Amino acid sequence: SLSLPITELIVLHFSHPDARLQQALHKLAAEFNSGQYGERLLRLRFQPLSTPNQTIHDIYDETDANTAWEAINDLIIQLKTEQRTLHICISGGRRILGLLTMSAAMLHFGHQDVLWHMYSSAELRQAADEGALMHLPPGAEFRLIRVPMMPWGSYFPALRQMTRPTAGAADVLAGPRAWLDGAEYARARQVIERLTERQRDVLAAFAAGLNPQRVAEKLFISIKTVDSHKTVILAECRNAWALPDDDWLDYHFLAEKFGAWFNLAD
Incomplete structure (x- = not known):
């Protein structure tokens, strides 16, 4: 009741x-x-x-x-x-x-x-x-x-x-999505600005959907070096997105959050 x-x-x-x-x-x-x-x-x-x-x-x-x-x-x-x-x-x-x-x-x-x-x-x-x-x-x-x-x-x-819709809008939720996309873009930029040039190269490769082995092959570096850069990048992401320490992050997160950034950069 x-x-x-x-x-x-x-x-x-x-x-x-x-x-x-x-x-x-x-x-x-x-x-x-x-x-x-x-x-x-x-x-x-x-x-x-x-x-x-x-x-x-x-x-x-x-x-x-x-x-x-x-x-x-x-x-x-x-x-x-x-x-x-x-x-x-x-x-x-x-x-x-x-x-x-x-x-x-x-x-x-x-x-x-x-x-x-x-x-x-x-x-x-x-x-x-x-x-x-x-x-x-x-x-x-x-x-x-x-x-x-x-x-x-x-x-x-x-x-x-x-979400107070605009009359005749083709997509009534376009505005809120744009606002959220803008917030995500700002977090991505915050991370990228704190990385070294080589770390950005690693991030760009992950953002393109590559796994660690293929990142290493693409950049002609060892898997150990890729993992080292990945650890730093994910730590910056955890700070930018204010994620709890026990939230699991891996390279798939980088493809999800940074794919659009590098597509725009291209």
């Missing part, structure tokens, strides 16, 4: 005149009466997926996905601005809506907010098909499963400010 009372239920759905969808919404609305669900005070609010410039009937391509993400992102921003605690339940509907919701929630959730997956057995789903069953019978195989998720926006608040 939840320790906080649920005061409002928001149903997020496509803005579609589909008869089955409309019937489902009407059937759900009939379960609520003047802000009550049974004997519990609970407001019901239907939230069609839309932006100020567009209604979303379905997700047919990446443009629709970006627009839907904007709508979900804006709704979560609005609710968190109102200091709401959110319990978002993913159940039914298009799978991509759950993915888009999780993407936005990771940016705006606090530690008190929860994302849930609603599990029900195949038998229960069959019995409830088309709204035939609106209330769980005793002993029904049903449970809410908490989805493990890091609220990254709580740790990096700047991300929240940067």
Whole structure:
């Protein structure tokens, strides 16, 4: 059971005149009466997926996905601005809506907010098909499963400010990614500036995806010398990225973090 009372239920759905969808919404609305669900005070609010410039009937391509993400992102921003605690339940509907919701929630959730997956057995789903069953019978195989998720926006608040999407943007997350890429680039530069010329040569070879043996062959040096340079380079990386001493680092880290740097340099 939840320790906080649920005061409002928001149903997020496509803005579609589909008869089955409309019937489902009407059937759900009939379960609520003047802000009550049974004997519990609970407001019901239907939230069609839309932006100020567009209604979303379905997700047919990446443009629709970006627009839907904007709508979900804006709704979560609005609710968190109102200091709401959110319990978002993913159940039914298009799978991509759950993915888009999780993407936005990771940016705006606090530690008190929860994302849930609603599990029900195949038998229960069959019995409830088309709204035939609106209330769980005793002993029904049903449970809410908490989805493990890091609220990254709580740790990096700047991300929240940067995810207020630009209307018509081809990629609504291009701005935040550029900011993160810039931070990675700065760390890479910090490391490179502290290396000797020969250590930079070794780093460039690792960044190109070579293993230690091939680095040695390319630079005409011994494996022992490669390992010595690698130890220094990884120590600088540990400092630049503020990684714990017990985090394992090897040459694969260098290819991941510095490949783009040397591609740009070329």
